[in-house]
Amino acid sequence: KAGVTQTPRYLIKTRGQQVTLSCSPISGHRSVSWYQQTPGQGLQFLFEYFSETQRNKGNFPGRFSGRQFSNSRSEMNVSTLELGDSALYLCASSLAGEWNEQYFGPGTRLTVT
Amino acid sequence: KNQVEQSPQSLIILEGKNCTLQCNYTVSPFSNLRWYKQDTGRGPVSLTIMTFSENTKSNGRYTATLDADTKQSSLHITASQLSDSASYICVVSALGRSGGGADGLTFGKGTHLIIQP
Numbered sequence: 001k002a003g004v005t006q007t008p009r010y011l012i013k014t015r016g017q018q019v020t021l022s023c024s025p026i027s028g029h030r031s032v033s034w035y036q037q038t039p040g041q042g043l044q045f046l047f048e049y050f051s052e053t054q055r056n057k058g059n060f061p062g063r064f065s066g067r068q069f070s071n072s073r074s075e076m077n078v079s080t081l082e083l084g085d086s087a088l089y090l091c092a093s094s095l096a097g098e099w100n101e102q103y104f105g106p107g108t109r110l111t112v113t
Numbered sequence: 114k115n116q117v118e119q120s121p122q123s124l125i126i127l128e129g130k131n132c133t134l135q136c137n138y139t140v141s142p143f144s145n146l147r148w149y150k151q152d153t154g155r156g157p158v159s160l161t162i163m164t165f166s167e168n169t170k171s172n173g174r175y176t177a178t179l180d181a182d183t184k185q186s187s188l189h190i191t192a193s194q195l196s197d198s199a200s201y202i203c204v205v206s207a208l209g210r211s212g213g214g215a216d217g218l219t220f221g222k223g224t225h226l227i228i229q230p
Contacts, residue, residue, distance in 0.1 A: 004156070042222035043157075043202065056217065090156050104156030 002027065004093050004105035012111045018079040021108045025072050025093030031055075032074040033102065034066060037088040046089075049074050050096070078110075086112045115140040117205050119221035127229055130193055134224045136186040136203035144208040148177050148188050151200045151223070160188070160201075190226075198228045 005024045013019050025032050033056075034046040045058040049068035068074045072093075078085055088109050092102040117138045126132050138146070145164045149157035161170045161177040163186070170177050174191045190197055203221040 043204075043220040045218060045220075092156070104158070106154070106156050109154075 004091060004103055006089075006091055006105040006108050008108060009106065010109045010111075012113065013081050014113050015081055015083060017081050018077065019081060019110060021076045021078075021089055021091075021110070023074045023076070023091035023093075023105060025074070025091075026103055029093035029095055029103075030072050031094045031096055032068060032072065033092045033094075034074070034076050035090045035092065036060070037090055037107070038086075043090070046076070081112045083112050086110060115205070115207060115219040117203055117219045117221035119201075119203050119224050121224060122222070123225040123227070125227045125229060126193055128193055128195055132190050132193060132226065134188045134190075134201050134203075134226070136188070136205075136221055138184050138186070138203070138205045138219065138221075140184075140205040140207050140219050142208040143181060143184070144206040146177075146179060146186050146206070147204045148175070148186075149202040149204060151202060153199070157202055193228045195228050195230060198226060200225050 004026055007022045023032055031050045033048040035043050036046055037043045046060055046064055047054055047066050048056040052068045063079045066076045088107045090104050090107045092104045094101045120135045145162055147162045148160045150160050151157040160175050161172050163170050163177055163179045165181050168179060176189045179186045188201060200223040202223040205219050
């Protein structure tokens with residue numbers, strides 16, 4: 001069974017631009033969670049989607065948004081990029097949102113210049 | 114406020130030696146604790162998960178301990194190998210919470226382990 005895939009793996013953007021990241025969960029998994037990882041803050045929860053609905057949300061500004069499609073694939077969007085948004089963005093999937101059964105993707109490394 | 118503190122921040126040891134990583138938490142009410150290994154440029158991979166009633170759990174050369182009274186956990190790596198070089202992240206879940214919400218999962222910032230030949 002294929003694992004969680006994320007595209008693109010690397011991305012360079014300039015301040016003020018917007019970016020869309022994609023995550024394809026493990027087949028059969030309906031929950032997708034997104035995390036931001038930086039050296040200073042570690043892993044921070046962004047939001048979780050289940051059956052196309054946002055079920056949980058972390059403490060991030062409204063510039064961070066996401067959505068989930070009927071095939072469980074998910075996208076994350078960041079508008080008006082700031083230098084501080086440079087990070088590794090990870091998504092994790094699970095069957096129904098059980099946090100202890102999450103499988104992480106390899107991440108998308110976003111660099112904002 | 115729920116918090117997870119890991120120590121040391123970074124550690125360098127020689128191949129073949131043992132080491133112990135620490136995780137202290139203030140998450141309440143406690144549900145369970147998981148240790149992840151994250152290789153550079155990769156997503157975290159689960160090593161062990163421990164519930165309130167478990168004191169010790171092993172996964173090959175990795176042994177995790179949990180003291181729910183003192184709210185401390187440790188991850189012991191035996192006979193380290195070069196492939197053990199990675200970040201090790203402690204994650205604690207609060208009871209009754211699901212998903213990854215702000216009050217569901219609390220992440221430590223990790224210990225960066227380097228194994229030298």
